[in-house]
Structure formats: structure tokens, C-alpha cells
Amino acid sequence: MAAAFATAPAMAADKINIKVGGYFVGSIAAVFDNDAGExxxxxxxxxxxxxxxxxxxxxxxxxxxxxxxxxxxxxxxNGVEVGVKFELESGERGASDTVDEAYLWVSGAFGEFQFGAQDGVGDQMPIVAPSPFLETFANDTDLDPLGAGDNRGAGLFSNTTAAVGAGGAGALVQSGNDGIINTVVDFSGDSDKIIYFTPRLAGFQIGLSFTPELEELSGDESFGDSFSGNNTIENIFEAGITWEYAFNGVDLGASFVYLTADGGVVNTNVNGTPQVIGNSAPDLEDWAAGASVGFAGFTIGGAYAVKETDASQFGVGTAQPRVLEDYKAWDVGVTYGTGPWTFGVEYAEANRDASINPGAVARNFDEVDLSAIVTGVAYSLGGGANVTLGYKYAEDEAVNREGSALFTEFGVKF
Known part of the structure; x- marks a missing residue:
């Protein structure tokens, strides 16, 4: 970054003028949530x-x-662009208004650097199944009426960690949102990080990002201490590559991303005495691949993701056994656009299994076996305004539960 600034004098640049933008998406859904547990x-x-x-x-x-x-x-x-961006959340249910992303970027012939609270390349680079909808997808739960619900598990897919033993003792720490269908390696979230993207050459672009600590928020930490942090994931490395190519009205794309992270160390009190009891979070190794093709108004694409966690022993006898998790998810979809109309259908599945070392105390594990299909139509009203109408069906075979919903979305970008 310093070398890029030093390539030529930069004395007469204008100060940054901030512009305001954003979006609002609302949804209304009639939900039919059947067989709750059965x-x-x-x-x-x-x-x-x-x-x-x-x-x-x-x-x-x-x-x-x-x-x-x-x-x-x-x-x-010297031709180098310097910019900043802040994203203010609107105050969603259970949360106050907050700036969840705040970062700067420096870009030029050398590529682009980003620094601050920003999503890593595992979230920025993947290709997933296309969808006509604004926020309701088969592989996400932003506004999903059949999604994670609230902390009582009121949604069809209750996004809770897998329990290990009575009362959840020794709960399995998941590799991200593994209680839902998720084909994106987005584990690092908005934690402070440094990101680099190469220039795109022959259709290829490489991205790298490093997050020192999952909960570390520079000088405004909310968890852990300023040195190592307690109960955190550390040293999160992400790498990705994308490829784009167009010919004779056909657009091709492919992506691959990889993430690895180290489990953090937790300090706790045992009968009033501070003790280090070992790893509190698992080592992670995630990857995802995606591809898409577009032609004559059609876009077809999909993704496949694998996430593995190794929750190595906490070290308190057999009360905290060694736990392994294997999570796989995939999605596929097709959309067709003509004029202001976009039609589409998307299907996704996810499966999670957990295993335990033979010498540990017998435990119960939470299996996930999810599938979902969503279909419908979107209409562009112009001026950044859109409205959609759709239907979603989803089920979790592990708990014999299914549900469906008719929904409409209305959104404005500005």
C-alpha cells in the first residue's frame, strides 16, 4: 500500500465527499408451519x-x-483511488441501530486493499444459485419466514448449536450458521480484517483476507482482552478465486473460496479459582465452489460447500468430549428475465453429522437434514423499486418437520 502511494506525487486530490445510499426491503408472509416435532x-x-x-x-x-x-x-x-464506506443497520428485531461495517479501500493498477469491519473474501467472492427475490432465498434466512426465527426456535429451522449431553453441556460449536442451509463461507463476518484483491487478468481474480480474532473490534472490543481474547476464533485466513468470461452472448462464471481458522482459548473460574481449561472453540476448515452460465435472458447456477469443525478437548475429564462435525450444503437455481419481469426457481439442501471419540461419555447429537425450494416472480417498478411474489417449501427430515409460506417482498434501493 505504501509503495502504491509513493509511485507519484499526490498533492492536489480533492477531499472525499460522502454520498448517502442504502435500501429498504419489507416482506409479508402467510406461513403454514406443519408437524412441529411430530x-x-x-x-x-x-x-x-x-x-x-x-x-x-x-x-x-x-x-x-x-x-x-x-x-x-x-x-x-497518481491515479490511486482512496475511499471509505459505513453501513448503518436499521435497528432489526432485538438490536439497536449500529454501524455493522466500516472500512476504507485503496485501489489502482495494483489491485485493491480493504481494511476495517468488512466481510472477508469468503463472503464477497462466491457464486451461488441465482434468485429473483430480494431477501428470501433457499440458502439464507435474512427475511425467511421459515428460517431461524427467534431464540425460542419459533422458525422451522431453529439455528441452534448441536447439544452434547443433558442441558446442552459441551455444546458443539458450529462452523458458522450450520443450523440452516448456507452455501457461503461467511464465518468471519464483519470482524476487523485486511483484504486484498488482485487485478482481473484473463478473467481471473484472486482475493485474500486475514482476521486476527473473530471478536476483535480494534479499540472497541466487546469480548476478550486486547492481547489474545477469550472464547474466540483466531487467525482466520480466507482465499478465493473467481473467473469470468463472455462470448457470443454467453456469460460464464466460476468461483472457489477456502477458509481456515484456529480455535481460541478460554479462561474460566473453577470454584472461584481462575483456570485455563483448553480450547473453547473448534479449528475450522471450510470451502465452497460455485458456477453460473447466462444466455438469452436465462441464468443457471449453483454452489457446493463443505464445512468441518474439530472441537478439540476442553480438558475437564470426560464431561467435554472430542467432537467432530461434517456439514455439507448445495444449491442450484435458474432465472429468466424479460423486460421488467424476472422468473425463477431455486432448490437447496444441507446435511450435518457429528461424531464423538469412543472413550467419552455417551451423548446425543443434533443431526440436520434440511431441504428447501423457493419459486416466484419479481417485477421492477423503476427508480430502484421492486416487488416480488413467491412460494417457499422447506423441511427438516431429522425432526420430521415441514412448512410452507406464500410471501411478497417490496424493496427500494437509493
Missing amino acids: GTTRAAAPAPIGLLQGQDQRTIRFGREAEIHFKGSTTLD
């Missing part, structure tokens, strides 16, 4: 509060996702 419950995760096993839940749900963006840049005399 005689089977997750390990230490019973049927959602207020529901009896086998009892149907039908309801109307409202949702919203909104952000305000503050963004600006300036070009120095």
Missing part, C-alpha cells in the same frame, strides 16, 4: 415454545431488512 425433538432442543409436538402453526409474519450507506472516494494525482 414426536421427534432435537437433542436438548424441544419443540418451539408455545407449540406442541405435531401441532400446526399458521400465522402472518412481517419482516424488514434495511441499511443506510455512507460512501465516498477521491482519486489522487
Whole structure:
């Protein structure tokens, strides 16, 4: 970065002028949530509060996702562009207004650097199944009426960690949002990091990112201490590569991303005496591959992701056994656009298994076996305004539960 600035004098650059942008997406869904448990419950995760096993839940749900963006840049005399961006969350349910992403970037012939609270390359670079919808997908739960719900597990897919033993003792630490269908390696989130993207050459671009500590927020930490941090994931490395190529009206794309991270160390009190009891979080190794092709208004694409966790022993006898997790997910979709209309269908699956070392105390594990299909149509009203109408069906065979929803979205980008 210093070498890039030093390539030529940069004395007359204009100051950055900040522009305001963002979006608002609202949704209304009629939900038919059937067979809540049907005689089977997750390990230490019973049927959602207020529901009896086998009892149907039908309801109307409202949702919203909104952000305000503050963004600006300036070009120095040496041709290097310097910019900043801040993203203000709108105050979603259970959270106050907060700036969740704040970073700067420096770009030029050398590529682009980003630094600050920003998603890593595992989230920025992947190709996944195309969708006509704004926020309701088969492989995500931003505004999903059948998604993670609240902390009571009221959604069809209750995004809880797999329990290991009575009361959740020794709960399996997941590799990200593995209680849902997720084909994106987005584990590092908005934790402070440094990111680099190469220039695109012959259609190829490489991205790298490093996050020292999952919960580290520079001088404004909310967890851990300023040196190592407690109960965290550390040394998160992400690498990705994308390829783009167009010929005779055909657009091709492919992506591959890889993530590795070290489990952190937790300090705790045992009978009032501080003790280090070992790894509190697992070592992670995740990867995902995706591809897409576009022609004559059609876009076809999909992704496949593998996430593995190694929750090495905490070290307190057999009460905390060694746990291994293997999570796989995939999605595929097709959209067709003509004028202001876009039609589409998307299908996704996820499966998670956990295993335990033979010498440990017998435990129960939470298996995940999810599938979802979503289809519908979107219409562009112009001026950044869009409206969609769709249908989603999903099931979790591990707990014999299924649900469906009719939904509409309305959104504006500005």
C-alpha cells in the first residue's frame, strides 16, 4: 500500500465527499408451519415454545431488512483511488441501530486493499444459485419466514448449536450458521480484517483476507482482552478465486473460496479459582465452489460447500468430549428475465453429522437434514423499486418437520 502511494506525487486530490445510499426491503408472509416435532425433538432442543409436538402453526409474519450507506472516494494525482464506506443497520428485531461495517479501500493498477469491519473474501467472492427475490432465498434466512426465527426456535429451522449431553453441556460449536442451509463461507463476518484483491487478468481474480480474532473490534472490543481474547476464533485466513468470461452472448462464471481458522482459548473460574481449561472453540476448515452460465435472458447456477469443525478437548475429564462435525450444503437455481419481469426457481439442501471419540461419555447429537425450494416472480417498478411474489417449501427430515409460506417482498434501493 505504501509503495502504491509513493509511485507519484499526490498533492492536489480533492477531499472525499460522502454520498448517502442504502435500501429498504419489507416482506409479508402467510406461513403454514406443519408437524412441529411430530414426536421427534432435537437433542436438548424441544419443540418451539408455545407449540406442541405435531401441532400446526399458521400465522402472518412481517419482516424488514434495511441499511443506510455512507460512501465516498477521491482519486489522487497518481491515479490511486482512496475511499471509505459505513453501513448503518436499521435497528432489526432485538438490536439497536449500529454501524455493522466500516472500512476504507485503496485501489489502482495494483489491485485493491480493504481494511476495517468488512466481510472477508469468503463472503464477497462466491457464486451461488441465482434468485429473483430480494431477501428470501433457499440458502439464507435474512427475511425467511421459515428460517431461524427467534431464540425460542419459533422458525422451522431453529439455528441452534448441536447439544452434547443433558442441558446442552459441551455444546458443539458450529462452523458458522450450520443450523440452516448456507452455501457461503461467511464465518468471519464483519470482524476487523485486511483484504486484498488482485487485478482481473484473463478473467481471473484472486482475493485474500486475514482476521486476527473473530471478536476483535480494534479499540472497541466487546469480548476478550486486547492481547489474545477469550472464547474466540483466531487467525482466520480466507482465499478465493473467481473467473469470468463472455462470448457470443454467453456469460460464464466460476468461483472457489477456502477458509481456515484456529480455535481460541478460554479462561474460566473453577470454584472461584481462575483456570485455563483448553480450547473453547473448534479449528475450522471450510470451502465452497460455485458456477453460473447466462444466455438469452436465462441464468443457471449453483454452489457446493463443505464445512468441518474439530472441537478439540476442553480438558475437564470426560464431561467435554472430542467432537467432530461434517456439514455439507448445495444449491442450484435458474432465472429468466424479460423486460421488467424476472422468473425463477431455486432448490437447496444441507446435511450435518457429528461424531464423538469412543472413550467419552455417551451423548446425543443434533443431526440436520434440511431441504428447501423457493419459486416466484419479481417485477421492477423503476427508480430502484421492486416487488416480488413467491412460494417457499422447506423441511427438516431429522425432526420430521415441514412448512410452507406464500410471501411478497417490496424493496427500494437509493
